[in-house]
Amino acid sequence: MIEKIYIYHTNDLHSHLENWPTIHQFLSDSRKNHDALSSHLTLDIGDHLDRANIFTEGTLGKGNVQLLNEAQYDYVTIGNNEGITLSHENLETLYIDANFGVIISNFTDLEGNIPSWALPFKVHETPTGIKIGIVAATADYGIYYEKLGWHVQDPIPRLKEVCETLRPQVDVLICMSHLGMSQDEIISLEIPQVDVILGAHTHHAFEEGKLIGNTLQAATGKFGMNIGLVTLEFDHAAGTIQSKRAELFPTETLPVPPYASNSQLAWENEGIAEMTSIAFYNSSTLKKDWFRQSDLSHFFGKALISFTKADCAMFPAGIFLKDLQQGPITMRDLHQCLPHPINPCVITLTGAELLEVIRTGKNEKWAKLEVKGLGFRGKYLGAILYEQLQELTDGTVLVQETSLELEKIYTLATLDMFTFGYFFPSLKFAQKQYFMPEMIRDIVKWYGQLEKDEYES
16 A cells, blocks of 8 residues: 655744744645545744744744644744743743644753653654654754753764664654754765655755755745645555655745734734833933944943943944834833844953954945844844944044053953854854843843933932
C-alpha cells in the first residue's frame, strides 16, 4: 500500500496576523479534503511571535499560542523571537496551555536540563503505523540565551547525535530547522539520515523545494506570505519513502475568510486592553525627529546612560516611531514609540576605537536607509545620535565635556543591533555587556519613573 503523508508548514510569521485568518482557513479546509488512506501533520518552524505586534506584546506571546491551538498545529519549534525576546519566566510559561508539542533538540537550562515544556525529539505514529521522527534546532545566540538562563547547544553536532539515535527507530525523519539556509545545506550533507528539512530564520523560500542528496529542503519565506506543503508517498510493503514533493501556496492567492477583519480587530483590541496601565507621567511633550537630535532622543540618551552607567551613548534616531505626549504615558504609548525587540548593551572601547565608531557613523546614506531585521521594526535607520559624546567643528571630540584621549578606556551604551557587525564591524568583536530581558522601551519606562520620583522627592 502507498500512503500519502501531507506535511503543512509555516515559519517566521513574526506576528503578521493580517495573513493568519487565511492560513487558518486554508489549513482547516485542506486537511478535511484528504482521503482516509493518508495522514497529515501541521508544523511551525519558529518566530511565530514578534513583540512588535500589540497583540503579542499585550499577551506576551500567549495569544500566539492560542492561535496555533485554534489552527490545530501538531508541533512547533522555537525561533530566536520566542527564545530571546521573552524573559526566562515568560518563556517558561509561554506554552502552558499549548495543545501541541514543542520540539527543540539543542536547548536546555543552564544545568543541562530539558525544560518541562519542551521535547528533544518526537516519534509521531500515523494511524497506519508509520513512525515519523521529528527533531528540531534553533539558532545559537549563545550569549543572549545565557543571559536569560538558557543554554543552546551547537546545533549541527547535537542534531547528528539525536538523529543517529532516532533514525533506527523511525520510518521517516523530519528536521524543523530555525537555523537558516546555509546551515540547512550542511545538515543535508552531514546528516543524510534526514529525509526532509523544514527551514526558517533566513526568510528564504523554495517554490518546489530543494533536493541535496536524498534530503528535501522546504521553506515558506516570511510573514505568512506562503503556506508550505510537503507530500511524501510511503510504500508500506518496502518500508520506504517512494517520492517527496514540496510546494508553496501564496496566501494572496487564497480566499480571505469573511471573519478576517473582525478577527484582526479583536486581536488588536485584546492587546490594547492589556496595555492600558500608566508607565509614567511626562512633564512636557517629547517630539521625535528621524534626522537630527530631538527632545525625545535627548530623553532616551539620558535614560540609556542612567540605566547602563556608561560614559556615553550612541543610537539611531529611527527607533522613535511616535512622539510621547505630555501627561500620562501608557504601556501602549511606549510600545507604539519603541516596538523593537532590541536590548541595550555597553561596549568597552579605547578612545581610538571610539573615534573610529564616530567616523563610521558619519555615513550619509544611513539616515534614509530602510532597515529590515536586526530587531529593528521602524522604517528608516535615521541619523546616528550621541549623548555625552560630541564632535566640535574643529574635530575635537568631547566625552562628558572632556577631550577624548586615544588610549583611555571608555564605555559606550548602544543597541544590540549595532553589535552584529552590519553597521559597525569593529563592534562585533569588542568587549560587550548585554542587558536582558530589558528592551529599550523598558529603559524609557524605568527612567520616566525615576525622573518622577526625583521630582517628587
